[in-house]
Structures are given as C-alpha cells and as structure tokens.
Amino acid sequence: MTSIIFPSYLNYVSLLIVIIIIYVTQYYYRYFTRPNPLPGPFPLPVLGNAHQRFGYEHIDWLMSLHKKYGDMYEIQLAGQRIIIVARTDLIENMNVPSSRTKYPIRNVITEDSMEYMKYGTSGAGISRNADYKSWKYNRQFVSQAMMTPGFNDKAVERTVVLWEEMESYWSKLGENKEMDFKKWMSRFTNEIMFEISTGVKNNSVASYYYTLPENNDSLNEKEKEKIKETEKFIQSLETFDRGLIYFFMFNKFVRHYVPFLRGQIKDFLKNRDYLFEKIYTIIRERRIEIENTPLDQPLRYDMLTSYLTANTPRDINVTKHADDDLLKPMSDSEVFDNLFDSLLGGGTMSNLICFVIYYIGTYPEVKQRLQQEIETVLGNDPTRPITSKDLDELKYCEAVIKEVHRHHPISFAIPRVNVEKDVVGGFTWPENTSFQMLYGAIMKSENYWTDPEKFDPDRFYKVEESDKYLLEKQHMKDSFTIWGGGIRICPGRKLATLELKCLFSLIYRKYDIEIANVKEPFKCRSGLLRVCKELIVKVKPRK
Numbered sequence: 455m456t457s458i459i460f461p462s463y464l465n466y467v468s469l470l471i472v473i474i475i476i477y478v479t480q481y482y483y484r485y486f487t488r489p490n491p492l493p494g495p496f497p498l499p500v501l502g503n504a505h506q507r508f509g510y511e512h513i514d515w516l517m518s519l520h521k522k523y524g525d526m527y528e529i530q531l532a533g534q535r536i537i538i539v540a541r542t543d544l545i546e547n548m549n550v551p552s553s554r555t556k557y558p559i560r561n562v563i564t565e566d567s568m569e570y571m572k573y574g575t576s577g578a579g580i581s582r583n584a585d586y587k588s589w590k591y592n593r594q595f596v597s598q599a600m601m602t603p604g605f606n607d608k609a610v611e612r613t614v615v616l617w618e619e620m621e622s623y624w625s626k627l628g629e630n631k632e633m634d635f636k637k638w639m640s641r642f643t644n645e646i647m648f649e650i651s652t653g654v655k656n657n658s659v660a661s662y663y664y665t666l667p668e669n670n671d672s673l674n675e676k677e678k679e680k681i682k683e684t685e686k687f688i689q690s691l692e693t694f695d696r697g698l699i700y701f702f703m704f705n706k707f708v709r710h711y712v713p714f715l716r717g718q719i720k721d722f723l724k725n726r727d728y729l730f731e732k733i734y735t736i737i738r739e740r741r742i743e744i745e746n747t748p749l750d751q752p753l754r755y756d757m758l759t760s761y762l763t764a765n766t767p768r769d770i771n772v773t774k775h776a777d778d779d780l781l782k783p784m785s786d787s788e789v790f791d792n793l794f795d796s797l798l799g800g801g802t803m804s805n806l807i808c809f810v811i812y813y814i815g816t817y818p819e820v821k822q823r824l825q826q827e828i829e830t831v832l833g834n835d836p837t838r839p840i841t842s843k844d845l846d847e848l849k850y851c852e853a854v855i856k857e858v859h860r861h862h863p864i865s866f867a868i869p870r871v872n873v874e875k876d877v878v879g880g881f882t883w884p885e886n887t888s889f890q891m892l893y894g895a896i897m898k899s900e901n902y903w904t905d906p907e908k909f910d911p912d913r914f915y916k917v918e919e920s921d922k923y924l925l926e927k928q929h930m931k932d933s934f935t936i937w938g939g940g941i942r943i944c945p946g947r948k949l950a951t952l953e954l955k956c957l958f959s960l961i962y963r964k965y966d967i968e969i970a971n972v973k974e975p976f977k978c979r980s981g982l983l984r985v986c987k988e989l990i991v992k993v994k995p996r997k
C-alpha cells in the first residue's frame with residue numbers, strides 16, 4: 455500500500471517543485487528584462503515588496519525608500535509595478551487640468567482592488583472609475599451639486615446647528631472631561647456628509663454621546679438598539695478604509711491562503727458586505743420614496759435624489775447636457791459609488807480636523823493668531839451668525855490648514871495611470887503604467903521649501919508681502935497639494951475647506967482645546983491614507 459502511495463506522492467512533490475521553479479524563473483526573467491529598470495527594493499515572487507513593509511506605516515515605508523533610492527524608484531505590490539515619483543518636473547504631466555491629459559485615471563482597476571470595492575459593475579462612480587466617459591458622466595453630478603446656489607451657505611448653516619447640538623453634549627460632560635476628539639469628529643463629519651448627500655439626518659453625534667457609558671442608562675431598549683446600529687455604521691466605514699491597503703498590497707493568492715492575513719481579509723470582506731448592504735438600503739428606500747411622491751409635488755434637493763432622478767422624467771438637475779453620452783439615467787452601481795464617495799470624504803475631513811487641532815494645541819502662538827483673526831472677522835460676540843463669505847476671509851486659518859497638511863499629509867502618495875505613452879524622468883513609459891506622486895516627500899523637499907521641517911503657517915499667508923519664502927512662492931503650485939490636481943482634483947475641496955474653517959471658528963471663538971498628552975507621539979496610522987487613531991483632549995471655555 456505504502457509503496458503505491460509513496461511514488462505518486464513523490465510525483466506530486468516533483469511536479470510542484472517544477473511548477474515553482476518555472477514560476478520563479480519566469481518571474482525573475484520578467485523582472486530583469488523589464489523596460490526602464492529603476493532602483494528599488496528587490497522583490498520576491500508572489501509577495502513583490504509587500505513583506506518589506508512589515509513594521510512600517512505605509513507613508514514611513516515609502517519615505518524610507520525615497521531616502522534610499524531617490525526621487526524616482528519602483529516597487530511591486532499585488533503583482534503591479536508602481537513607479538514612485540517625488541520631484542515636480544516628474545509629475546507635471548500628471549496634473550494637467552485638461553481632458554487631453556495623458557493621465558485621466560488614478561488606478562488600473564485590478565481584480566485585487568475590485569474584490570474589495572466592487573458593487574455591481576466595476577469602477578462605476580467617480581473615485582474608482584477608470585473609464586473616462588463614465589467618470590465624466592458621474593463627476594458632473596457631484597460638481598453640479600456643489601455649485602447649486604446656496605449650497606455653501608446651507609452647508610455652513612447645517613454645521614452650526616450640528617455644532618450647537620454637539621456643544622450641548624460637551625457641556626453635559628463637563629469641562630474637565632477628557633474625550634477622544636477623533637471619535638467626535640468622525641461622527642460630526644459623517645452626520646454632515648450624510649445629510650448633505652441624502653437629505654436626512656442619521657444622528658451620529660447623538661448616538662455617540664449616548665454610547666458613552668455614563669449616558670447610556672437614560673435610554674430605552676429600542677433607542678439603544680438604534681444607536682448601536684448608527685455606531686456600527688460609522689465604525690464599518692472606518693474599518694472599510696483600514697482594509698483598503700490590504701487589497702493594494704497583496705495579491706489574491708496571499709490574501710486567501712496566508713494564515714492570519716486570511717482571517718483579517720475575511721473580516722474586512724464581512725464588514726464590506728454589511729456596509730454595502732446598509733448603503734444600498736438607503737438608496738432603495740429613497741427610490742421608493744421618490745416613486746411614491748405624487749408628480750405634482752416637488753422632490754427635495756439632495757445629492758442622492760439628484761443621482762436617482764438624473765435623466766428621468768423626474769429629473770431635479772438643472773444643468774442639461776447636449777452630449778449624448780451624458781444623457782442616460784444613472785445605474786445602481788453608479789448611484790452607490792457616488793454616495794459612497796461622499797461618505798468616505800466625510801471620514802477624510804475628520805482626520806484633517808484632528809491633525810489641525812493637534813498642531814494648534816502644540817503651537818500656542820499659532821492658536822493666538824488664529825483666535826485674533828476669528829475675532830477680527832466675526833467680532834467678539836460668540837453667537838454672531840457665520841456665513842460662507844466670512845469664512846472666505848479667514849486667510850490665516852487657511853494657511854494653518856495648509857501648513858498642517860504639508861507636515862502631516864493625508865494623501866501622501868496620489869496615484870496616476872497614463873493612457874498614452876509618456877516620457878517621465880528621461881524614460882518612455884508604455885500606456886497603463888502605474889505612478890504614484892509622492893507628495894509626502896515633495897512637500898518636505900529642500901528644493902522647494904525654506905527650512906522644510908519648520909512648522910510655520912506664514913509660508914502660506916500673504917506670501918506676496920515677504921521674501922522669506924520666495925522659493926515656495928515660485929513652486930507652490932507644483933510642490934504642494936491637499937486636494938490632488940488636474941481633472942481628478944477633489945470635487946469636495948470647497949465644501950471641506952468651508953467645513954473646516956467653520957468648525958475651527960466655532961470652536962476657537964469660545965474654547966481652548968488642550969491636548970492631553972502633548973509629550974506623547976501623535977497617534978496616527980497610515981494605509982493608503984494617513985488617519986488619526988486617537989486624539990485625547992480637554993475642551994475648556996476661553997477665559
């Protein structure tokens with residue numbers, strides 16, 4: 455018996471060894487004969503360079519490779535070759551703000567990324583869309599919503615109302631209470647974006663307040679259940695964000711067969727299914743609401759209604775297009791992806807808010823100037839209404855946000871893919887090459903910034919009056935970004951800037967925010983984006 459099994463077992467092993475040898479030989483043959491070889495870490499079959507990232511946050515890993523290999527290097531992740539570029543002359547073609555750009559897409563849509571992000575057809579909507587025509591169709595709706603008259607003032611009004619609600623909870627907690635500011639902010643921005651996108655409130659801020667142990671007892675079981683569900687939704691958005699990097703770093707084989715990783719991937723996919731079903735339910739319910747609204751009654755204006763009625767007899771969108779490609783109704787997966795983008799945008803805002811609060815808390819002179827500016831623009835009465843026009847005048851506040859982002863970027867590496875061959879760094883690259891613009895390095899380079907490690911919002915403030923930052927003045931357009939650039943620039947940038955300035959005005963005209971442990975390192979995590987993990991503060995009324 456043994457003698458029968460043993461040889462066949464040996465045959466399988468030999469076959470496996472032969473397959474592995476062929477695979478490895480092919481892999482390295484392709485690697486050593488790749489066009490335009492660049493410096494970079496040596497990859498392994500199957501893993502690429504993913505194993506070398508262990509122990510690093512993603513930004514720190516890319517920055518350490520930049521230090522070692524220079525302004526143009528390559529890495530391999532999830533079977534893809536990625537060219538990292540960290541000089542303004544290398545990225546200038548990637549941010550051309552014209553439809554004729556050679557770089558109209560951000561990512562090659564791979565089976566790996568789609569396993570995680572797919573709802574319906576692949577890459578519908580905006581941010582994950584790799585089809586120029588389909589992207590243009592979807593992007594017009596978001597841009598249009600943001601340009602609706604009164605959109606900005608309404609966003610400011612909503613922010614003030616929600617702030618007053620949050621302030622009432624804070625005052626109940628007492629001024630000496632330590633709180634995790636990140637948790638409050640992710641609920642705050644989620645509630646704002648949820649309301650802007652769907653026209654209804656989801657009460658994230660109230661839910662968070664009532665999940666705190668000291669407040670939970672005042673609720674009945676049904677209320678507790680509802681709050682639990684809202685909290686689960688917020689947390690699932692954050693978990694989804696955390697999972698993204700795994701699908702960009704590891705190929706399917708590694709994700710599905712490597713122990714430990716396999717379990718994590720399963721959890722991320724389970725979370726994704728819950729989250730997607732939740733969002734799809736919101737869409738389904740709104741669709742039914744629209745169908746049940748009599749034709750002679752107007753529909754409310756919100757982004758979701760705009761998507762659902764686009765190019766249908768109940769279209770609420772004012773701008774009509776002559777281009778035939780833009781005249782179709784939106785598919786379910788497009789509606790889904792567009793709504794999802796806005797909700798993810800809310801999460802991004804909460805991180806930038808926390809970064810700014812942290813820096814203001816550690817630079818008292820910056821806080822003082824910010825408070826002076828707020829008083830100059832809004833006056834001494836903390837109850838004076840705020841308009842979007844007031845917020846436009848807060849130039850120092852804007853400079854602080856920019857300088858914080860230069861030091862602590864959220865989007866530290868922005869991807870681009872060329873659809874035509876292009877010359878970058880003296881090499882000709884075939885179409886469909888994946889690049890990443892390493893802004894984390896560009897925004898700290900001595901080539902473009904005077905004393906780059908110094909935190910000084912003045913480099914963005916009235917720079918025309920000073921020669922100290924002459925170098926920055928000459929390069930800022932290419933060497934700095936919060937919102938990306940070119941045709942794929944963030945469509946939520948105006949809204950996000952207003953939200954941030956509004957919130958900082960509301961906070962700092964009445965309160966000081968004390969960082970609990972200034973001496974401890976700031977708790978952040980970085981996958982594809984850098985996020986704040988925790989920010990413990992005390993909110994104290996200003997003396």
Ligand code: HEM
Nearest residue numbers: 580581795796799802803806865937938939942944946950
């Ligand atoms: C502080 C908050 C935010 C930051 C730092 C941020 C940053 C960015 C960046 C860097 C990009 C990539 C741009 C590029 O590839 O050149 C982007 C794209 C995008 N952002 Fe934002 N964003 C924020 C808030 C928002 C909000 C509130 C929305 C909601 C409408 C939003 C919606 C989008 C969409 C839809 C895209 C994809 C654009 C496209 O592919 O055409 N973002 N954002």
